Amino acid sequence: MFILKLLLKNAFRHRLRTLLTMVGLVVAICAFGLLRTIVDAWYAGVEGTSSTRLVTRNSISLTFPLPLSYAERLRNVEGVTGLSWSNWFGGVYITERNFFPQFAVEPASYLALYPEYVLKDEEKKAFILDRQGAIVGRKLANQYGWKIGDQIPIRGTIYPGTWTFTLRGIWDGVDAKTDESQLLFHWQFLSESVRKRLGKGADFVGVYIVRINEPNNAPLVSERLDALFKNSLAETLTETEKAFQLGFVSMSEAILVAINAVSIVIVIIIMAVMANTMMMTARERLAEYATLKALGFSPGFVVKLLFGESLVIALIGGAAGLFVTLPIANAFAKAVGTLFPVFVVSQTTMLLQLAASIVVGVAAAAWPAWKMSRIDIVNGLRHVG
Numbered sequence: 001m002f003i004l005k006l007l008l009k010n011a012f013r014h015r016l017r018t019l020l021t022m023v024g025l026v027v028a029i030c031a032f033g034l035l036r037t038i039v040d041a042w043y044a045g046v047e048g049t050s051s052t053r054l055v056t057r058n059s060i061s062l063t064f065p066l067p068l069s070y071a072e073r074l075r076n077v078e079g080v081t082g083l084s085w086s087n088w089f090g091g092v093y094i095t096e097r098n099f100f101p102q103f104a105v106e107p108a109s110y111l112a113l114y115p116e117y118v119l120k121d122e123e124k125k126a127f128i129l130d131r132q133g134a135i136v137g138r139k140l141a142n143q144y145g146w147k148i149g150d151q152i153p154i155r156g157t158i159y160p161g162t163w164t165f166t167l168r169g170i171w172d173g174v175d176a177k178t179d180e181s182q183l184l185f186h187w188q189f190l191s192e193s194v195r196k197r198l199g200k201g202a203d204f205v206g207v208y209i210v211r212i213n214e215p216n217n218a219p220l221v222s223e224r225l226d227a228l229f230k231n232s233l234a235e236t237l238t239e240t241e242k243a244f245q246l247g248f249v250s251m252s253e254a255i256l257v258a259i260n261a262v263s264i265v266i267v268i269i270i271m272a273v274m275a276n277t278m279m280m281t282a283r284e285r286l287a288e289y290a291t292l293k294a295l296g297f298s299p300g301f302v303v304k305l306l307f308g309e310s311l312v313i314a315l316i317g318g319a320a321g322l323f324v325t326l327p328i329a330n331a332f333a334k335a336v337g338t339l340f341p342v343f344v345v346s347q348t349t350m351l352l353q354l355a356a357s358i359v360v361g362v363a364a365a366a367w368p369a370w371k372m373s374r375i376d377i378v379n380g381l382r383h384v385g
Contacts, residue, residue, distance in 0.1 A: 003308065011313050017277060017280070018277075022316060022317035024273050025313070025318060026320045028270035029325070029353050030321045030322075030324045032263050032267055032321075033329070034328065034329060035263040035266075036353075037345050037346070038259060039256055039260060041343045044340070044342035045249070047177050048177040048178055049240070050116075050241055051240070052215055053113060053210065053240070054210040054222060054225070054238050054239065054241065055239060055241055055244040056209075056236050057238075059235040062088075065087075065205060066234055067205075067234060068205055070236075071205075074210060077224050078224065079221040079224070080212060084106050084113050084209045085208045086205065086207060087104040087190060088102075088206050089156070089158065089185075090156075091157060091159075092154065092155045093152070093153070093155075099339070100140055100182065100337075101183070101338075102184075102185070103183070103184050103185075104190040104191075106186075106188070107127055107128045107184075108128055115174070117171040117173070117174075117178070118172045118174055119170075120169065131188060132164070132189055133167075134168065135168055135169035135183075136167065136170055136171075136184075137172075137178075137182055137341075138170055138171065138172050139338070140180060140183065146167055149166065150167045151165070152164065152165045154183075159193075160197075163193075176342065180341065181341040191203065226238050271359070274314065275365075275367065278310050278364050279367065281368070303369040303370075303372070306365045306369040309365070310362070310364050311361040314358065314364070318353060318358075321357075322350055325345055329345045
């Protein structure tokens with residue numbers, strides 16, 4: 001207890017300098033946490049995947065659809081326990097700034113494959129029965145103030161025209177990793193409308209979602225599925241849902257590397273600032289440390305004082321930065337809307353923030369502590385701070 005009081009008094013002996021150093025730590029640790037959370041948000045789709053779901057798409061590109069006739073053959077493959085399909089819609093709600101994913105799905109089979117979408121039974125039934133109905137995630141509904149029964153007009157880009165859907169349900173995610181920023185509507189409604197408007201292209205789907213009985217069988221089942229359509233006009237590529245999502249993340253790999261690099265640079269910069277503070281402190285107290293050694297205190301005691309003071313400053317600033325991160329992250333999540341479907345400061349990020357604070361505190365005191373442990377008593381006592 002005595003040592004802690006001594007460290008606190010020493011840390012705040014020069015209050016302005018200490019407070020400015022702590023402000024720098026708060027900003028740095030907060031920025032580090034936000035950047036790490038952005039990286040986590042980029043991978044949120046990957047983290048929210050299921051090991052028992054596969055995605056079958058056209059082997060050429062996602063922009064090429066697959067025939068609906070594939071469904072029955074896929075369903076009968078050994079190891080397959082469920083099947084559904086979806087189409088990317090890509091419409092615009094009011095203005096282009098209001099971006100959020102929209103998918104045309106086969107309602108009953110699709111919801112059966114995604115138990116993480118928690119929907120009331122009456123809302124699920126209403127959605128399945130209403131051909132023009134739609135359901136959305138809680139985050140999306142809150143963002144636009146939608147309520148059950150509202151009419152949602154979407155201006156099509158891939159599929160021209162204005163498409164109006166009736167909101168029949170709002171799902172909640174089973175946990176924080178579940179995406180609540182999507183709109184789902186009937187694939188049959190899209191298919192019939194396309195047939196009426198264009199007369200063709202109605203019986204095609206974007207991807208098939210396949211549920212398997214055992215995650216370890218994913219490679220084997222994937223081979224079986226793709227073998228069905230080898231050398232056909234629309235060959236398939238089947239991969240795990242995680243691999244499918246990672247394909248999208250890899251497109252922005254350079255951005256993620258840059259963000260990670262910036263987060264590390266921020267920690268290094270504040271480490272240099274902190275080291276400068278501790279070096280100034282050590283120089284000012286040179287005579288004091290020499291006196292302690294003259295009174296019989298070991299060099300190790302002087303080292304402990306410097307390391308302790310540095311850690312006290314770093315931990316107080318780091319803890320404050322961590323607590324500031326949470327409200328700023330919430331404000332940021334609201335500002336970006338559905339750009340990041342899941343934006344939550346994870347426990348891992350918090351631990352990394354605390355670890356970064358400790359590293360800064362230890363590294364900043366290393367050189368001053370080594371120098372002070374080797375000071376000559378006579379020269380130290382002659383020093384005037």
